[in-house]
Amino acid sequence: MSGEDHSSTITQFVLKQLEQMLIPNANRLDASNRRQRIIAAVLYESHFSPARRMNVREIAKRAGVSSATIYRYFSSDDQLLTAGQRLSVELYLMFLTRDAWHPNPVFRICTYLTRWVELWTLPVRQDQRSVVLMKRSARDPELLAATTLYFERLNEFWTAQLRLLQSEGYLRSEPRYELLEALCGPLESRILNPNTLADMPFVPENSWFEVCWRATSEFLTLHGTPYFHQMRRKKNWDADLFALQKENG
Incomplete structure (x- = not known):
């Protein structure tokens, strides 16, 4: 509103949300937390990594899980990418409607x-x-x-x-x-x-x-x-x- 870099503002907002979502739950058996971390890692790697492309190995590393764990939650790369797209929509909506x-x-x-x-x-x-x-x-x-x-x-x-x-x-x-x-x-x-x-x-x-x-x-x-x-x-x-x-x- 006061001449700020809006691109930087939304980037900072999304990154902050993703950083919170990527924090592991103390309960290592919490399946919902693992799934959340995987989806957040998908969005992070597809939008904010230097390569800007989906790399399952890097996603697993950022989410703190194995590649095999990812495919227990998502049966294909398409499902994984779709989950990241839906999270992107949710975060943009959060930014717009705060x-x-x-x-x-x-x-x-x-x-x-x-x-x-x-x-x-x-x-x-x-x-x-x-x-x-x-x-x-x-x-x-x-x-x-x-x-x-x-x-x-x-x-x-x-x-x-x-x-x-x-x-x-x-x-x-x-x-x-x-x-x-x-x-x-x-x-x-x-x-x-x-x-x-x-x-x-x-x-x-x-x-x-x-x-x-x-x-x-x-x-x-x-x-x-x-x-x-x-x-x-x-x-x-x-x-x-x-x-x-x-x-x-």
């Missing part, structure tokens, strides 16, 4: 949107949002399950955010998919779709936060209750953006 509660609803929603936009505009994520991936997903049941999990969980998260706005008295409409489209649609059409379909990346004039602030502000201007507009003026919520701009020069 708590960002703020009394200013514009600031709060904008913060979540900024994470989403910054993550999905990283070059390293190009393969995860490409048309090719979606076509592959339609033919590959395991890959389809992983991408479906991502979209289902993200849909649940945003629906919960809309429901919270409604409970606070700020949103005048019942949370539904059309509202999610109204919130995220302008960002998708302006930023993600051109990059995905035509390889034409959108570059913000100032920051992603300001782009997302405008999108959030426009959404709540249209769908906010009279109470929201009253509180917006009373609490001077728009000043939070101006303060942020001043803070970052």
Whole structure:
């Protein structure tokens, strides 16, 4: 939000989660801990090792198990790789949805949107949002399950955010998919779709936060209750953006 390297931020977040998952349980017979370590090692080796490819021997070494133990839990390399992909989805969801509660609803929603936009505009994520991936997903049941999990969980998260706005008295409409489209649609059409379909990346004039602030502000201007507009003026919520701009020069 303040000019930090977002690629570095998400990398640090994922690595921290993996390091915790790779810690052996004191109970050496804990099968769930061994399986967790194996899956964490798969993701670590496939994304963060210099070779950036799956090597069962290195996975076993990082997980603290034998190669034979790996194949007692996973019958094939494809199953092993799929487990790593699903964990990757889970960790990215954890990163996107970690708590960002703020009394200013514009600031709060904008913060979540900024994470989403910054993550999905990283070059390293190009393969995860490409048309090719979606076509592959339609033919590959395991890959389809992983991408479906991502979209289902993200849909649940945003629906919960809309429901919270409604409970606070700020949103005048019942949370539904059309509202999610109204919130995220302008960002998708302006930023993600051109990059995905035509390889034409959108570059913000100032920051992603300001782009997302405008999108959030426009959404709540249209769908906010009279109470929201009253509180917006009373609490001077728009000043939070101006303060942020001043803070970052």
